[in-house]
Amino acid sequence: xxxxxxxxxxxxxxxxxxxxxxxxxxxxxxxxxxxxxxxxxxxxxxxxxxxxxxxxxxxxxxxxxxxxxxxxxxxxxxxxxxxxxxxxxxxxxxxxxxxxxxxxxxxxxxxxxxxxxxxxxxxxxxxxxxxxxxxxxxxxxxxxxxxxxxxxxxxxxxxxxxxxxxxxxxxxxxxxxxxxxxxxxxxxxxxxxxxxxxxxxxxxxxxxxxxxxxxxxxxxxxxxxxxxxxxxxxxxxxxxxxxxxxxxxxxxxxxxxxxxxxxxxxxxxxxxxxxxxxxxxxxxxxxxxxxxxxxxxxxxxxxxxxxxxxxxxxxxxxxxxxxxxxxxxxxxxxxxxxxxxxxxxxxxxxxxxxxxxxxxxxxxxxxxxxxxxxxxxxxxxxxxxxxxxxxxxxxxxxxxxxxxxxxxxxxxxxxxxxxxxxxxxxxxxxxxxxxxxxxxxxxxxxxxxxxxxxxxxxxxxxxxxxxxxxxxxxxxxxxxxxxxxxxxxxxxxx
Numbered sequence: 332x333x334x335x336x337x338x339x340x341x342x343x344x345x346x347x348x349x350x351x352x353x354x355x356x357x358x359x360x361x362x363x364x365x366x367x368x369x370x371x372x373x374x375x376x377x378x379x380x381x382x383x384x385x386x387x388x389x390x391x392x393x394x395x396x397x398x399x400x401x402x403x404x405x406x407x408x409x410x411x412x413x414x415x416x417x418x419x420x421x422x423x424x425x426x427x428x429x430x431x432x433x434x435x436x437x438x439x440x441x442x443x444x445x446x447x448x449x450x451x452x453x454x455x456x457x458x459x460x461x462x463x464x465x466x467x468x469x470x471x472x473x474x475x476x477x478x479x480x481x482x483x484x485x486x487x488x489x490x491x492x493x494x495x496x497x498x499x500x501x502x503x504x505x506x507x508x509x510x511x512x513x514x515x516x517x518x519x520x521x522x523x524x525x526x527x528x529x530x531x532x533x534x535x536x537x538x539x540x541x542x543x544x545x546x547x548x549x550x551x552x553x554x555x556x557x558x559x560x561x562x563x564x565x566x567x568x569x570x571x572x573x574x575x576x577x578x579x580x581x582x583x584x585x586x587x588x589x590x591x592x593x594x595x596x597x598x599x600x601x602x603x604x605x606x607x608x609x610x611x612x613x614x615x616x617x618x619x620x621x622x623x624x625x626x627x628x629x630x631x632x633x634x635x636x637x638x639x640x641x642x643x644x645x646x647x648x649x650x651x652x653x654x655x656x657x658x659x660x661x662x663x664x665x666x667x668x669x670x671x672x673x674x675x676x677x678x679x680x681x682x683x684x685x686x687x688x689x690x691x692x693x694x695x696x697x698x699x700x701x702x703x704x705x706x707x708x709x710x711x712x713x714x715x716x717x718x719x720x721x722x723x724x725x726x727x728x729x730x731x732x733x734x735x736x737x738x739x740x741x742x743x744x745x746x747x748x749x750x751x752x753x754x755x756x757x758x759x760x761x762x763x764x765x766x767x768x769x770x771x772x773x774x775x776x777x778x779x780x781x782x783x784x785x786x787x788x789x790x791x792x793x794x795x796x797x798x799x800x801x802x803x804x805x806x807x808x809x810x811x812x813x814x815x816x817x818x819x820x821x822x823x824x825x
Contacts, residue, residue, distance in 0.1 A: 358401045365405050369413045376421035379770035385415055422794040423772035423802055430790040433640045435700035439693035440642055450687040451679035452666055460676050463691035471649050473613040475626030481653030483681040484691050488607030488634045489525040491648035494683055495630035496529045499572035499601040501658035510569060517541045517559050518574040519551035521582060523605055526574050548734050549582040553590040560598045572601040577622055578609030581777045583738030585609055588624025604628040611638025614707035621737055635694050638710050645690045656681045712792040713739040720799050729807045733779055739789040745807055751814035756783035762809035772802045
């Protein structure tokens, strides 16, 4: 493309409209070809490049000097992004809650970005509004929340948890805002960090979040919850919400929802179920019972981009009583014209966001092409793999495994023999870093009872037990070398 002439004349051919359809088709096809080529050649999840090295390359890009042609920009993109991207589709990516994505969802992504609907008002989205609402109804039905349920799509679990706790706070303050500093939120020690973050953002007291202990399987202890509910009652500390987790990030554990719901009902406390991870059980044909009790929650977080194999972002918050969503509504004349209330379905009345992508389309096309049973089968596959991985680790004397997960995470550590046992924490951290630097595989790290551990997050149905065994051998090799380099000469480290 020639870069001379008036700037506006140079710019207009880049606009997507009826006159530029051929260019749109060619450009996107070229981009897809680049991704196809890179995915086809990816023999490991990561190249191992350092942040400093890649930062130098990106810093050298002069953003004030355009390249003019998409093909040239894609050539550059190979070097600054595609070459060194972390590829979740690879079977030896075992780190975080990032799933490979299904093709119908990628189709939805292509469609929604081109049309560019904004899901805040009807006059910016039309059918998009109704599709999102239909998916919310479908999800609420799977959860069993009842006929008055509603919800809205969000950017992710953190926003969904914040939204739910905002609603809970407003319900708790219905009798007066003077008690806000006394409000309390009770959750488990294995709950997501966003519970504490939300409490801070909502202006609650620094000690507002009460953390109760978990059992050996890292599930909230109902007896501990009962004690805290009783203590708060005696000390006149209103419990604004109890947050139960259906799929903790580290352990994949599901809190005992029926018992927690019973205690919340007795105390008159709002129950929020964070099922960002565990929502994949909604479409499982064999494990749906693990979510029994979620139907009694006042609000629920679901992340389709974790266990429904959707691209980021695809998440939602749902409530049992749609009336509580009014707490997120705020009037703006240009969004809510006088006289339209009740006649035009505006999603902005429910959301913390205003401009919002039509992320629901990805899930819609996935359900219409594949169906829920197919998604559930993929999720069951990774949960089965986690169970087999636990057995493999439990029988391997090189490793210590923490607990048998209900979902698809496995927490473990390399455990050196004496006299190298004291180096276990350092050895595991080193092994993880060395593995990532090699690019051969990626695993996560966490802390358990103050000690450093490693974590497999298994969300790829293409990962095999052979992949797991190979990665364990690599980790053990790195850790063993670290220990052997540091034990006294002439003393065996086992």
